[in-house]
Amino acid sequence: MKTLKYYTFLVLICCGLITSCKDGKTEVIKTPEPTFTKEGTLTITKSTNNSKALTLDIEIAETDYETQTGLMERTSMKENQGMLFIFPDSRMHSFYMKNTKIALDIIYIDENLRIASFQENAKPLDETGLSSKVPVMYVLEINAGLSEKYMLEVGDKIDFTRL
8 A cells, every 4th residue: 555655646746747847838949041151153154145144143052961951941032142053973963842932943054064954933842853854963043033034045154153
């Protein structure tokens, strides 16, 4: 009987400790939105007449972590900004918009720094794979609609400079 009272007492104490630790409130820890850090400048030149179509300030993604996270969690990007992904070799690449909150144009660029293919108006938060369709070494993400606005085409030349 003493043992039963002892265990009952322990159970009550444990329950009391558990309830006192649980106040019913949940704390949401918000991480700050990533901010743009200019790491270089990128220019796109028209293949038809060698005129400058667009100049952007760019962030560069080339580590595994940077290429996997890209523009995730960003809620906006200025028109003159973009992110350039640099891969160690030319191959098929596929992107998706998981945790990416802004619509993007994804521009796939070959090892000769020429636009090889596009994925225009990629939808925010969509996890569908968006393939380059051809081997590429670089990928440029810009705000959706800019490819059309600046009439970018397959074959246009990319040039970039790191800071």
